[in-house]
Amino acid sequence: MPVEVTADGSPPTVVKLPQTGFYVGTSNVPAPAVEHVYVLTGSFDDVEVYQYRQPASEVTD
Numbered sequence: 001m002p003v004e005v006t007a008d009g010s011p012p013t014v015v016k017l018p019q020t021g022f023y024v025g026t027s028n029v030p031a032p033a034v035e036h037v038y039v040l041t042g043s044f045d046d047v048e049v050y051q052y053r054q055p056a057s058e059v060t061d
Contacts, residue, residue: 003048011048013040 003015018033038050 011040014038015040015050 003012005011015038017036017038019036020030020033037053037055039053041049041051043049
């Protein structure tokens with residue numbers, strides 16, 4: 001997915017992607033948007049690598 005770079009041309013350290021859509025089933029009302037957060041972890045062959053950060057409320061021990 002293309003991501004805008006910062007003013008100095010470097011990739012952002014955090015990317016937030018909203019996920020929206022309709023549930024096909026008993027409801028015809030769209031669910032609220034869910035935001036997914038990805039954090040820059042490094043690069044591989046000049047390609048920036050981001051890792052998904054699970055919300056603290058969903059982390060299990």
